[in-house]
Amino acid sequence: MRGCGCDHAAPLPTLRRPRMSDALPLLPLALAALVSALLAALVADALLARLVAAGRIARPEIHLSIVVDAPIVRAWELLSDIDRQPEWMHEMKHVEMLTPPPVGVGSRGRATVRIFGISTTDEVVITRYEPPHTFAIRHEGRFVGEGVINLVALDATHTRVDWMEYLRPPLFATLGGFLQRPILAAIFRSDLRSLRALLAR
CATH class of the missing domain: 3.30.530.20 (START domain)
Structure with missing residues (x-):
């Protein structure tokens, strides 16, 4: 029996909308990065303040x-x-x-x-x-x-x-x-x- 000769396109994959739960595993990493950045800024600010107070560098x-x-x-x-x-x-x-x-x-x-x-x-x-x-x-x-x-x-x-x-x-x-x-x-x-x-x- 012959086929119909029609071209059958491959079915497109179903796209799933991202869920909030997908991002949850990344949340601790994001919070850790934020805390690290804040700590680095605090340390840099304190160091610069000491250098300015000691006259090692001029205030901005x-x-x-x-x-x-x-x-x-x-x-x-x-x-x-x-x-x-x-x-x-x-x-x-x-x-x-x-x-x-x-x-x-x-x-x-x-x-x-x-x-x-x-x-x-x-x-x-x-x-x-x-x-x-x-x-x-x-x-x-x-x-x-x-x-x-x-x-x-x-x-x-x-x-x-x-x-x-x-x-x-x-x-x-x-x-x-x-x-x-x-x-x-x-x-x-x-x-x-x-x-x-x-x-x-």
Whole structure:
């Protein structure tokens, strides 16, 4: 008896949807890897903190400079105008003063800052206010630290802006400070370029 001559395709294998139980054997390995990573970060953070405290290595400060086409007094007027700081500090979304004017040493402010895609509140207090040369603050929010901006008159129409920033994240403060430094440096460098552009208008 002859066959029908039809082509019969091989049956496709039945695909079984993965179940939660399939991943259970991997859970202890994942937890062990997570614990190991956390312990390694804790050890690294403690070691770096000791080295910084002993003066063996410098703390992870950010140092930036830029020359702006403006007299020092005009540069100071824009830089120290707290209400206008979000115009050139891209990560600052809102700022308000918590103490009455005039602005000076001891004045307190609060800013909403977005860093690494996360919004946080930055409570600050002004620690130095020396027109038209020095503006310094202490960060007292989730990220603690300090920032200092110094203005140096190069001539009648050019000013150098020197900015030092030191921020400690809430977790793994010293290790995190080193890891975040290149990213924050890029953000603050962009801020200085925006400041220069505003002063050039």
